[in-house]
Structures are given as structure tokens and as C-alpha cells.
Amino acid sequence: MRAALWFIGLFGIAVAVALFVGNNQGTVTLFWPPYRIDLSLNMVLLLLFAAFVLCHAALRGLSVLTQLPRQARRWREQQKERAMHHALLDALSHLQAGRFLRARKSALAALSLQESLPDVPHGRHLRATAHMVAAEGSHALQDTPQREIHLAQVLECAPLDGSAVEQETREGAQMRSARWALDDRDALLALERLAALPQGAARRTLALRIKLKAARLARHTAPALETARMLAKHRAFSPAASASIVRGLLLELLHETRDTAHLQQFWLDLDPEERAMPEIAIPAARQLVRLGGDRSQARAWLLPVWEYATARLDGLNDGQMQTLVLALQDCLDGLDSQWLARIEAASRANPREPRLQYLAGMACVQRQLWGKAHQLLSQSAPQLPAGPLRVHAWQQLARMAEHRGDSEAAAAAWKQAALAQ
Numbered sequence: 001m002r003a004a005l006w007f008i009g010l011f012g013i014a015v016a017v018a019l020f021v022g023n024n025q026g027t028v029t030l031f032w033p034p035y036r037i038d039l040s041l042n043m044v045l046l047l048l049f050a051a052f053v054l055c056h057a058a059l060r061g062l063s064v065l066t067q068l069p070r071q072a073r074r075w076r077e078q079q080k081e082r083a084m085h086h087a088l089l090d091a092l093s094h095l096q097a098g099r100f101l102r103a104r105k106s107a108l109a110a111l112s113l114q115e116s117l118p119d120v121p122h123g124r125h126l127r128a129t130a131h132m133v134a135a136e137g138s139h140a141l142q143d144t145p146q147r148e149i150h151l152a153q154v155l156e157c158a159p160l161d162g163s164a165v166e167q168e169t170r171e172g173a174q175m176r177s178a179r180w181a182l183d184d185r186d187a188l189l190a191l192e193r194l195a196a197l198p199q200g201a202a203r204r205t206l207a208l209r210i211k212l213k214a215a216r217l218a219r220h221t222a223p224a225l226e227t228a229r230m231l232a233k234h235r236a237f238s239p240a241a242s243a244s245i246v247r248g249l250l251l252e253l254l255h256e257t258r259d260t261a262h263l264q265q266f267w268l269d270l271d272p273e274e275r276a277m278p279e280i281a282i283p284a285a286r287q288l289v290r291l292g293g294d295r296s297q298a299r300a301w302l303l304p305v306w307e308y309a310t311a312r313l314d315g316l317n318d319g320q321m322q323t324l325v326l327a328l329q330d331c332l333d334g335l336d337s338q339w340l341a342r343i344e345a346a347s348r349a350n351p352r353e354p355r356l357q358y359l360a361g362m363a364c365v366q367r368q369l370w371g372k373a374h375q376l377l378s379q380s381a382p383q384l385p386a387g388p389l390r391v392h393a394w395q396q397l398a399r400m401a402e403h404r405g406d407s408e409a410a411a412a413a414w415k416q417a418a419l420a421q
Contacts, residue, residue: 084113104137128157187218354383
């Protein structure tokens with residue numbers, strides 16, 4: 001439609017010009033004494049138009065001639081800029097391919113070209129990127145002095161009060177520097193560099209991962225545990241991996257407790273799901289008994305695990321079930337009637353489970369029910385696997401036989417205890 005309108009317009013102009021030129025009788029007379037020159041108006045208009053075109057072409061040619069030095073300079077700068085970008089791309093490619101020496105050389109070449117182009121767009125960002133590639137290559141080449149020099153240049157090119165892109169570049173450089181310190185096994189320096197990050201950047205998954213590794217390397221268990229929990233909330237690991245990491249840190253923190261007050265505070269800081277973990281509750285209860293804490297409180301910590309274990313005997317593996325029985329055995333002093341009823345009910349409900357029979361027998365020993373204790377221990381001792389439970393069962397039977405004055409039964413029980421070790 002637009003082209004049709006243009007054609008119609010051109011035809012109209014052509015018709016108007018033809019009508020004007022064909023019927024134009026006007027003349028233009030020039031007096032130049034003693035001469036007189038008569039020209040038609042059409043010729044005058046044609047000459048004026050030709051003069052205008054000639055002057056315009058002359059001015060355009062003169063402008064192009066005067067712009068030649070500037071265009072030549074711009075062309076040279078453009079070639080240098082292209083060479084700079086090409087060198088930077090080569091540096092990145094070499095870095096990804098593991099050619100660290102070539103990557104650093106290409107980055108330095110890009111920097112030298114950038115110095116001759118002070119007005120290049122995004123010059124500071126390009127310079128910071130080139131220094132970052134050079135620092136990464138120096139770190140891979142274990143050239144720590146050069147790495148720190150290039151890192152300082154990156155931070156100088158990306159100030160705190162710079163643009164959003166410069167701030168992102170600075171944060172990335174700080175995270176990478178923390179990772180370099182972690183590779184050098186300098187956990188304190190890594191934590192120091194992470195602490196210099198803004199609050200928002202410090203809570204990113206990458207920063208939290210580095211912080212977790214640095215805290216574990218520095219043996220800062222409490223900060224490592226807090227970081228691991230944050231990563232678990234962010235789903236940085238799989239559920240199984242998160243649970244394993246948190247569980248390991250909790251056990252480390254548990255082993256570092258040296259008094260009952262710290263141990264009780266540790267227990268209060270746990271989540272309900274963590275308190276129900278057999279891997280946490282059982283060592284915590286045994287640690288409380290080892291530190292001379294309240295046995296009833298230790299039994300209260302073990303109650304959720306006990307209920308889970310007695311409801312499903314296959315819920316705990318053999319090692320966990322054995323440690324649970326040992327932990328409850330350590331807490332038998334001052335055993336109340338409720339716990340005694342729980343243990344007896346579990347042994348009656350599972351008569352083929354020797355570990356529950358053993359625990360019920362030890363509970364009867366604590367309550368001085370000698371006859372019932374002898375019956376339960378005699379039944380469970382031969383069925384228990386070799387280990388501490390079987391040794392304790394035969395040792396207790398030997399003591400009970402000595403108390404009765406049955407030396408032969410005591411000697412046989414001591415012999416079985418020695419064989420079970």
C-alpha cells in the first residue's frame with residue numbers, strides 16, 4: 001500500500017513538472033554592459049538545481065576528506081578492541097581447557113590492549129574480568145604472589161560503590177578468593193574473606209558451601225552445623241546427604257561437650273526430628289551418663305528411640321540396637337516402675353529377641369529380682385552374638401553363681417565370658 005502511494009505521488013509530481021515546464025513562457029534577462037543575456041526560466045531553474053547539486057557534492061567530498069584522519073584512528077581503535085576481546089575469549093577458552101599458562105598470557109595480552117584503549121565501553125568490567133582470569137590461572141599454577149596481585153586489581157576495578165555489575169564482579173572475586181584460600185588449607189583466611197561479603201551475597205548457596213567446608217576444616221563445629229542446616233533448607237544437597245552432614249556435625253559437637261550443662265543446652269538446641277534420631281539420641285544419653293548426669297533424664301532422651309525400636313524390631317540395625325541396649329543398661333540405676341514395665345512388656349512381646357531378654361534380665365538384677373534375672377540371662381546369653389552384651393550376660397551369671405556359692409556354675413560362666421570376648 002505504501003509503495004502504491006509513493007508511485008501515485010511520483011506520477012503527480014511528474015505531471016505537475018511537465019505542465020509547468022511545457023507551458024512556461026517566462027524568461028530571465030541578465031544585463032552585463034554592454035551585453036544582454038536572455039535565458040528561459042526553465043534553463044535558469046535547471047542551472048540553479050545543477051549548481052546546488054554540484055556545491056552539495058563538493059561539500060560532502062570536502063567533509064569526507066577532513067574526516068579521513070578521525071576515521072583512520074577509529075578504525076585502528078576498533079581493531080585493537082576486537083583484538084582485546086579476542087584475547088579475552090582465548091583466555092577463557094584456555095582456562096576451561098586447563099591450559100592455565102596460556103590463559104594467563106592471553107589475559108595479560110588483553111590487559112595490555114585495554115591500557116591503550118582508555119575509552120572502550122565497559123573498560124573497567126573487561127579489565128576486572130581479565131585480571132580474574134589471570135588470577136585463576138596463577139592459582140592453578142600455584143603462583144600465589146601473582147594471584148594476590150591480580151586479585152587486588154580486580155577489587156580495585158570493582159569498588160563497593162560501583163555499578164550493579166561491578167558489585168557482582170567484586171562479590172564473585174571475593175568468593176573465588178575464599179575458595180582459593182580453602183584450596184590452600186587456610187580455613188581462617190577463607191572465613192575472613194567470606195565475612196567481608198555483603199549479607200545478601202553471604203547467604204548464597206555457593207558462599208554457604210565454601211563456608212561449610214572452611215568451618216569444618218577449622219574445627220568450628222557450631223558455625224558449620226548452622227551453615228549445614230541453612231544449606232539443607234535451601235536444598236543444596238539431597239535429603240540423604242543433608243541428613244548425613246548434619247548428623248556428623250551433631251556427633252562432633254556432642255563429643256566436644258565436657259559438662260552436663262553444655263550437653264543439656266546442646267539437647268535443647270536440637271530440632272524434634274534430630275532428637276528422635278538413634279544416631280544422636282543414643283550417644284547423647286551415653287555422654288550424659290559418662291559425665292555423671294541424671295539417669296532419668298538420659299532415659300527420657302532414649303524414650304522415642306525405644307518406642308520406635310520396640311514397635312518395629314527391624315527399624316534399627318544390629319549395631320544401633322546393641323548400642324541402645326548398652327545405653328539403657330548404663331541408665332538402670334534408679335529405674336522406675338514405668339521403665340521396668342516397658343522393658344518387661346517388650347521382652348514378653350518379643351521372646352525370640354535375646355537383646356530384649358538380656359535388658360530385662362539386667363533390669364531385674366538392678367531391682368534384685370535374682371530368680372527372674374537368672375532365668376532371663378540364662379536364656380539370652382547363649383543366643384546373643386559375640387560382643388559386649390554376651391560378655392556382660394555371662395559375667396553377671398558368674399557373679400550371681402558366686403553369690404549363691406555355686407563355684408562350678410561360676411567357673412563355667414566366667415569361661416563363657418572369656419570365650420565371648
